[in-house]
Amino acid sequence: MLKLMPKISEHALAELKLQLDSRPTVRGSGDEGNVVTPIIEKLLVTLEFGQLDRVPQFKANSSPSRKSDIACRYPDKEGNNFFQQQKDPFLLVELKSTGQQLSLNSPHYWKAFAQLKEQLLGNNAMSAHFGLISNGWELQLFKRFHKVVHPATSILSLNTQNAQEVSNCLLRILQEDKRGIIIGVYNNKGGIGKTTLTTNLGIVLAQSQKKVLLVDFDPNQADLTDSLQQPVVEGKVWNFLKGKVPGKAIIQHCSFSQGKQQVQFDLIPADKSFLESHDVKIQQEIRLEFLRNRLKELSKDYDYILIDMPPNWRWFAQAGVQASDTLLVPASHIDRASLRNLEALVTNFIPQVNQRRAALEEGGPNLLPLVLNQYQHTDAQARNCYRYLADIVAKNNEWKDAFNNFFYMPPKRFRRGQHCFELPYKIEICRAPLEGPKYVPAPLRYRRAKQVYEHLIREVLL
Numbered sequence: 001m002l003k004l005m006p007k008i009s010e011h012a013l014a015e016l017k018l019q020l021d022s023r024p025t026v027r028g029s030g031d032e033g034n035v036v037t038p039i040i041e042k043l044l045v046t047l048e049f050g051q052l053d054r055v056p057q058f059k060a061n062s063s064p065s066r067k068s069d070i071a072c073r074y075p076d077k078e079g080n081n082f083f084q085q086q087k088d089p090f091l092l093v094e095l096k097s098t099g100q101q102l103s104l105n106s107p108h109y110w111k112a113f114a115q116l117k118e119q120l121l122g123n124n125a126m127s128a129h130f131g132l133i134s135n136g137w138e139l140q141l142f143k144r145f146h147k148v149v150h151p152a153t154s155i156l157s158l159n160t161q162n163a164q165e166v167s168n169c170l171l172r173i174l175q176e177d178k179r180g181i182i183i184g185v186y187n188n189k190g191g192i193g194k195t196t197l198t199t200n201l202g203i204v205l206a207q208s209q210k211k212v213l214l215v216d217f218d219p220n221q222a223d224l225t226d227s228l229q230q231p232v233v234e235g236k237v238w239n240f241l242k243g244k245v246p247g248k249a250i251i252q253h254c255s256f257s258q259g260k261q262q263v264q265f266d267l268i269p270a271d272k273s274f275l276e277s278h279d280v281k282i283q284q285e286i287r288l289e290f291l292r293n294r295l296k297e298l299s300k301d302y303d304y305i306l307i308d309m310p311p312n313w314r315w316f317a318q319a320g321v322q323a324s325d326t327l328l329v330p331a332s333h334i335d336r337a338s339l340r341n342l343e344a345l346v347t348n349f350i351p352q353v354n355q356r357r358a359a360l361e362e363g364g365p366n367l368l369p370l371v372l373n374q375y376q377h378t379d380a381q382a383r384n385c386y387r388y389l390a391d392i393v394a395k396n397n398e399w400k401d402a403f404n405n406f407f408y409m410p411p412k413r414f415r416r417g418q419h420c421f422e423l424p425y426k427i428e429i430c431r432a433p434l435e436g437p438k439y440v441p442a443p444l445r446y447r448r449a450k451q452v453y454e455h456l457i458r459e460v461l462l
């Protein structure tokens with residue numbers, strides 16, 4: 001069905017263009033208030049936020065940290081406006097001065113993103129779905145899904161010529177039906193736990209009443225489909241990607257039980273017809289962005305879509321990363337190559353995908369904290385791993401702020417330095433797939449297995 005383009009008010013657009021025209025040609029550093037704020041206020045009017053729908057200096061956090069420059073919300077069903085109520089914002093805006101360039105390897109960009117994220121996760125902003133950063137010349141819209149904040153557009157430049165197009169693009173996303181998040185699980189090193197993480201994380205999310213779809217996009221191995229003891233298909237996923245069959249026709253419903261416990265989720269299984277085709281034929285028939293387009297349609301019916309990918313950077317991995325809103329990267333603290341691969345991911349693969357998505361006005365994917373999987377360490381091993389990570393970051397100085405996304409500060413631990421999420425080695429996790437008489441996934445069979453994924457979900461997702 002053709003989606004109707006939202007209509008921007010001509011008057012609001014003319015006012016925005018006027019403001020953009022009067023922008024000084026030299027980009028200064030102390031002009032956040034007198035140049036950037038008026039431009040963004042006019043932009044917000046084109047997005048249908050009237051004067052009573054905006055609050056300046058909104059306290060998104062109850063702690064005494066920085067305030068959000070502007071918060072907005074459309075009137076609610078009863079017609080109450082945000083200015084009166086000053087609660088439940090929908091969009092938070094973080095403004096920077098025009099001299100602070102916003103580009104993917106600029107420190108200003110990552111600082112603005114970190115500030116926006118902190119505010120979006122503030123306890124007075126639980127209702128916020130979107131965040132915007134802008135310096136009056138460039139802007140980017142982000143989407144929030146519980147704890148995860150990911151780009152909704154690429155970094156867009158804003159000028160008189162494209163003002164209408166930019167407003168339309170933002171308004172379309174703000175008015176989009178609510179949808180879940182697409183998380184790609186990827187590292188181009190083999191055997192470090194991508195499939196296990198995808199399966200068990202999905203199952204524990206489903207156990208917490210989330211609607212989950214798992215996607216096996218590694219047809220060569222088909223490990224995800226096989227580990228769930230589901231049949232592979234032939235041709236169905238190929239036709240789904242080409243838009244010839246609807247998602248409903250290819251999705252397999254999975255249900256497992258253990259005693260009184262039950263878990264249900266959906267699966268797009270591996271398609272063996274891909275194995276019979278040369279990569280060139282696949283590329284000719286199926287464009288890289290098709291998987292994202294199809295999964296975005298399906299994401300209206302799910303909270304979480306998790307994609308399992310192969311350990312390389314060929315077509316399936318590229319399409320899987322391109323399809324993701326955000327990436328979950330498992331690595332091993334004792335496997336140097338799995339850590340070294342992060343360098344290629346941050347400095348090469350993600351920028352490639354960002355560029356392809358920017359051509360479609362889309363941003364991302366970005367990164368969730370790194371998962372050090374099968375973590376079972378001596379102090380010396382832990383030190384070596386974090387030192388090697390620090391070396392990788394130091395070696396790629398211009399990307400150091402992008403690498404910071406891999407690290408986070410666990411609330412209860414104050415060891416010096418930066419931290420990754422450490423997912424322990426559990427014998428129950430690797431034992432479950434081979435146990436009989438009937439297959440029961442590890443988190444359903446063993447409490448100890450379930451707990452490690454619950455911890456990951458608490459820290460990173462929900």
Ligand SMILES: Nc1ncnc2c1ncn2[C@@H]1O[C@H](COP(=O)(O)OP(=O)(O)OP(=O)(O)O)[C@@H](O)[C@H]1O
Pocket residue numbers: 189190191192193194195196197218221223309310311373374375423424425426427429430431
């Ligand atoms: N946290 C964990 N504790 C114990 N065993 C684990 C854990 N995570 C993964 N494993 C085991 O490690 C092995 C490799 O995992 P998995 O197949 O998920 O890796 P992969 O990255 O998907 O591999 P490939 O690159 O070949 O697709 C499996 O035997 C799995 O059971």
Ligand SMILES: [Mg+2]
Pocket residue numbers: 194195196218221223308309
């Ligand atoms: Mg695998």
